[in-house]
Amino acid sequence: xxxxxxxxxxxxxxxxxxxxxxxxxxxxxxxxxxxxxxxxxxxxxxxxxxxxxxxxxxxxxxxxxxxxxxxxxxxxxxxxxxxxxxxxxxxxxxxxxxxxxxxxxxxxxxxxxxxxxxxxxxxxxxxxxxxxxxxxxxxxxxxxxxxxxxxxxxxxxxxxxxxxxxxxxxxxxxxxxxxxxxxxxxxxxxxxxxxxxxxxxxxxxxxxxxxxxxxxxxxxxxxxxxxxxxxxxxxxxxxxxxxxxxxxxxx
Amino acid sequence: xxxxxxxxxxxxxxxxxxxxxxxxxxxxxxxxxxxxxxxxxxxxxxxxxxxxxxxxxxxxxxxxxxxxxxxxxxxxxxxxxxxxxxxxxxxxxxxxxxxxxxxxxxxxxxxxxxxxxxxxxxxxxxxxxxxxxxxxxxxxxxxxxxxxxxxxxxxxxxxxxxxxxxxxxxxxxxxxxxxxxxxxxxxxxxxxxxxxxxxxxxxxxxxxxxxxxxxxxxxxxxxxxxxxxxxxxxxxxxxxxxxxxxxxxxxxxxxxxxxxxxxxxxxxxxxxxxxxxxxxxxxxxxxxxxxxxxxxxxxxxxxxxxxxxx
Amino acid sequence: xxxxxxxxxxxxxxxxxxxxxxxxxxxxxxxxxxxxxxxxxxxxxxxxxxxxxxxxxxxxxxxxxxxxxxxxxxxxxxxxxxxxxxxxxxxxxxxxxxxxxxxxxxxxxxxxxxxxxxxxxxxxxxxxxxxxxxxxxxxxxxxxxxxxxxxxxxxxxxxxxxxxxxxxxxxxxxxxxxxxxxxxxxxxxxxxxxxxxxxxxxxxxxxxxxxxxxxxxxxxxxxxxxxxxxxxxxxxxxxxxxxxxxxxxxxxxxxxxxxxxxxxxxxxxxxxxxxxxxxxxxxxxxxxxxxxxxxxxxxxxxxxxxxxxxxxxxxxxxxxxxxxxxxxxxxxxxxxxxxxxxxxxxxxxxxxxxxxxxxxxxxxxxxxxxxxxxxxxxxxxxxxxxxxxxxxxxxxx
Numbered sequence: 001x002x003x004x005x006x007x008x009x010x011x012x013x014x015x016x017x018x019x020x021x022x023x024x025x026x027x028x029x030x031x032x033x034x035x036x037x038x039x040x041x042x043x044x045x046x047x048x049x050x051x052x053x054x055x056x057x058x059x060x061x062x063x064x065x066x067x068x069x070x071x072x073x074x075x076x077x078x079x080x081x082x083x084x085x086x087x088x089x090x091x092x093x094x095x096x097x098x099x100x101x102x103x104x105x106x107x108x109x110x111x112x113x114x115x116x117x118x119x120x121x122x123x124x125x126x127x128x129x130x131x132x133x134x135x136x137x138x139x140x141x142x143x144x145x146x147x148x149x150x151x152x153x154x155x156x157x158x159x160x161x162x163x164x165x166x167x168x169x170x171x172x173x174x175x176x177x178x179x180x181x182x183x184x185x186x187x188x189x190x191x192x193x194x195x196x197x198x199x200x201x202x203x204x205x206x207x208x209x210x211x212x213x214x215x216x217x218x219x220x221x222x223x224x225x226x227x228x229x230x231x232x233x234x235x236x237x238x239x240x241x242x243x244x245x246x247x248x249x250x251x
Numbered sequence: 252x253x254x255x256x257x258x259x260x261x262x263x264x265x266x267x268x269x270x271x272x273x274x275x276x277x278x279x280x281x282x283x284x285x286x287x288x289x290x291x292x293x294x295x296x297x298x299x300x301x302x303x304x305x306x307x308x309x310x311x312x313x314x315x316x317x318x319x320x321x322x323x324x325x326x327x328x329x330x331x332x333x334x335x336x337x338x339x340x341x342x343x344x345x346x347x348x349x350x351x352x353x354x355x356x357x358x359x360x361x362x363x364x365x366x367x368x369x370x371x372x373x374x375x376x377x378x379x380x381x382x383x384x385x386x387x388x389x390x391x392x393x394x395x396x397x398x399x400x401x402x403x404x405x406x407x408x409x410x411x412x413x414x415x416x417x418x419x420x421x422x423x424x425x426x427x428x429x430x431x432x433x434x435x436x437x438x439x440x441x442x443x444x445x446x447x448x449x450x451x452x453x454x455x456x457x458x459x460x461x462x463x464x465x466x467x468x469x470x471x472x473x474x475x476x477x478x479x480x481x482x483x484x485x486x487x488x489x490x491x492x493x494x495x496x497x498x499x500x501x502x503x504x505x506x507x508x509x510x511x512x513x514x515x516x517x518x519x520x521x522x523x524x525x526x527x528x529x530x531x532x533x534x535x536x537x538x539x540x541x542x543x544x545x546x547x548x549x550x551x552x553x554x555x556x557x558x559x560x561x
Numbered sequence: 562x563x564x565x566x567x568x569x570x571x572x573x574x575x576x577x578x579x580x581x582x583x584x585x586x587x588x589x590x591x592x593x594x595x596x597x598x599x600x601x602x603x604x605x606x607x608x609x610x611x612x613x614x615x616x617x618x619x620x621x622x623x624x625x626x627x628x629x630x631x632x633x634x635x636x637x638x639x640x641x642x643x644x645x646x647x648x649x650x651x652x653x654x655x656x657x658x659x660x661x662x663x664x665x666x667x668x669x670x671x672x673x674x675x676x677x678x679x680x681x682x683x684x685x686x687x688x689x690x691x692x693x694x695x696x697x698x699x700x701x702x703x704x705x706x707x708x709x710x711x712x713x714x715x716x717x718x719x720x721x722x723x724x725x726x727x728x729x730x731x732x733x734x735x736x737x738x739x740x741x742x743x744x745x746x747x748x749x750x751x752x753x754x755x756x757x758x759x760x761x762x763x764x765x766x767x768x769x770x771x772x773x774x775x776x777x778x779x780x781x782x783x784x785x786x787x788x789x790x791x792x793x794x795x796x797x798x799x800x801x802x803x804x805x806x807x808x809x810x811x812x813x814x815x816x817x818x819x820x821x822x823x824x825x826x827x828x829x830x831x832x833x834x835x836x837x838x839x840x841x842x843x844x845x846x847x848x849x850x851x852x853x854x855x856x857x858x859x860x861x862x863x864x865x866x867x868x869x870x871x872x873x874x875x876x877x878x879x880x881x882x883x884x885x886x887x888x889x890x891x892x893x894x895x896x897x898x899x900x901x902x903x904x905x906x907x908x909x910x911x912x913x914x915x916x917x918x919x920x921x922x923x924x925x926x927x928x929x930x931x932x933x934x935x936x937x938x939x940x941x942x943x944x945x946x947x948x949x950x951x952x953x954x955x956x957x958x
Contacts, residue, residue, distance in 0.1 A: 492917075
C-alpha cells in the first residue's frame, strides 16, 4: 500500500514535558486513519505535527523523522508553506473567517496568488460540491459565512481546505462541536472524500472511529500503544489496555 | 451590588437618599455645562450686545473671517472657516496617526517577543501620560524648526514653521498612543483558531496578520480611531502653540498658518465681559456640536461596516 | 507563492517594524528634547525663588572708605573698596549679566537707601544692573564684571545710584499653586466621586433612572477640557467670588472645575474597586445583623481602598497635566505670593504663560516640563504598585 506519511521515532517536548514518545506510524494513501485515546494522550499534538502547526507554539522541541510522500525527513528546513498547501486541516470548532462564503473558500488560492475571477469561482463551486454544501448555499455565495449553521460552517471549513487541492486532510475532532444530524452528514462526507484524499482524523468517539475509519491508532500518555486495521482493533485488540479503552472502562 | 431587601433600617434609607444626592449632582454636571454654555453662547445672537447689534448667525456659521472690524466694537464674527479647518486638521492627523498606531499595535500584539512587547506597552503608557502642554512645548521647540527648514528646502513660505503641518504632526503624536493602546487590545482578543485556519491553508504569517487578524479586530480598531478624533477635535493648548492663529481662512496648505475652534477660544482673552468674551461660548457650542456630529457619523459608519460578515 | 506576494509581505512587515520604531522614537524624542533643554536650569533655587524679578534703585548711606580684605573666594572680582564680589554669569535667555557672589557684613552695600528712605540690602545672588556716578561714565552690565569692579574700586568715583534686581525665574509660586490645587481638588472630588460610586454600586436600584445617571456621568468623558473651563468661569468663579473673600478668578474655582473633570474617572475606578469586593463579604456582614450602611462603610469600602488609591493617583496625574480649562478659569498671570482666594498658575499653565510670551522661554518651560513628567512618572509607578497590591490581595483572599 502506498504510504503518504512515514513517522519514525518521533518525540515532542513542550519545554520539559514530553508529549510524544517514540512514535512509529505509517499513514496510507486514500485511507481514513483514526487517532483515538483519552484526553491529553497526545493525539491532537501528533496530528498537528503532520502539517507543522506545532511550530507556532513557544517552547516546542521535536526530534525523530516525519517523511511526507517519500521526501526527506522534514523536521529541519522544510518549506512549511508548501507542506500546508498539500496537507490541509479542519479544526474542532468551525472557524470560518468573518467574510462571505465565497471569500472564505477563495482565501487559500488568493494567498497563493490566484487572481482570475473565473478560476476562483470554479474552484469555489467545485470545493463546495465536494463538501456537499453547494446545494444549500448556491443561491447566495456572498452571504456572510457566519450566518450558516454550525454543521454548515464546518462543511464550509472543509470546502475551504479542499480548495487548496491537498493530498491529505487532517481533521482534529471535526464533529465534537456539532449536533448528531450534522455529525452524521459530515461522517458521510468524510467517507466519500477518501476516494480522492488521504484522511487522518482525531476523534473522541469510539463509535465514529469504528464507523468510518480504515485504520485506527490508539494513543495513551504520549505513546502509540496499538495501531492496526480498524476491524482488528475493535474486534480483537492485542492489548488489554486497548480493549479497556474501547469498551469504555476508562478515558 | 444591591441585595434584595436592603432597606434594613431607617439608617439605610437616610444613607441611600444622602448618597443619591452625590450621584445626582454628578450626573447633573453635564446638564449644567450644556445649559450654561448654551445660554451664554446664544446671547451674542439674540441680544443687542450693549448697543452693538446682534451677531448674524448665518454669517457666523459660514464666514471665512474671524472678525471684521475692531474688537469689542464689531459684531461681524465668523467661525465657518474654523469648523472646516478643525475637521481638516483632525482628519489629516488621523491619516498620519492611524497606520502608525495600528501597525505598532500589530507589532506589539503579534510580532514582538514577550519582553519587547512589555517594553513597548510601557512606552505607550508613558506617551499616554504626557500632558498636552508638553506636546505643545515640544511642538514649538522641536517640530516648528523642522517644519520651517522643510518649507525652506521646498521654497515655501511658512510662518516660522507655524501652520497646518506642525499641528498635524503634534496631534498625530498625541493620537498614536490612544490608537495603539485600544487597537492592541482588539488585536489580542482575535480568536487564535482563525489565525490557525489561515496558516493551515498555507498563508504566511504576514498574510494572516493583514488579511485575517486586522479584519477580525476591525471593530475595536475603528473605535480607537473614533476616540482619537474626539480628542483631536477638543485639543487646545498644544495646537495653539504651533498653529499660528490664522484669523481668516480656510487654510489648507501644509505650510500655511491655521487655527481651530479651540485655538481661537484661547487666543487673546483680554476682558471677562463684552462680546469678544461672550463669543467664546458660542464657539464652545459650535465645538460641542462638531464633536457630537462627528461621533454620530463615525459610529454610524462603524455600524455599517461592522455589519458585513460579523 | 508568487514573487509579488512575497515582496508585498516583506513591504508590509517592513512598515510594521517601521511604525513600532517611530513610536518608540517619538517617546525618546520628546523626553530627550525636554531634558536637554531644561536640565541645566534645574536647581533647588529654581524651586524656591520668585518668578518675577524685583528691581531696586538705591543710594549709598555714607561713602565710608573702609578697605575690605578679600575673604578668599576664588570666583569673581573682589571690590575691596566696598567689600563685595561680583562675577559674570548668564541669565535664562543667555545674556551675560553680573551676579553678586558675596557681600561683606559691614559693606555699605548691605545698608542702602531706597527711594522711600528704607534700608535695603544688596544680597548674594542678586544681579547688579548698573551703577551711576557723579561725573563719571556709568558702569553697565554689558561691559562685564571686571570692568564694573574696576570702576567701583576707583577712588575717584563717587556713586550716585545703584540699580540691582533679584534673578527671578523661580517657580516657587507656581509650585505652591499646584500643591494647593491638588489638595483642594482632591478634598472636593474624592469624597464626591467615592460617595457617588458607593451609591451607584451599592444602593442604586437597577432601573432606568440609575442607567440614566450613569450615562450622564459617562458623557463627561467625551467633553474637551476647554469646555469645562467655560463652566468654570460662568459658574464657579462667580459663586466663589460671592461666597468667599475671593474677587474674580481664584484657586478654589479652579479646584471646583477640576473636580468636575475628574468625576467620571474617580467614579469609574471606585465602582470597579467596589465591584471586585466579593459578595460573600457583604452577605457575611448582613448575616451578622448589620444593616446595609454599616456593611458598606465598614466592610466593603475598606476593601476597595487600593482601588481608591489608584483613583487618587490617576486624579493627581490629571490635575497636574490640565492646562486648557485652567487657563480659562485662573488666567495666566504668574504669582509669587499665592493665596487660594486669588488666581495663580499651576505648573502646566506656567508653561503656557511662558510659551506665549515674547520671546517664548523654551528653556525654563522644559525645566518645568521635566518636573511635571517626573511627577507623572512617579504617579504611574504608584498606580502600577497599587494595582499590583490590589491583585495580590484578591488572590490571597
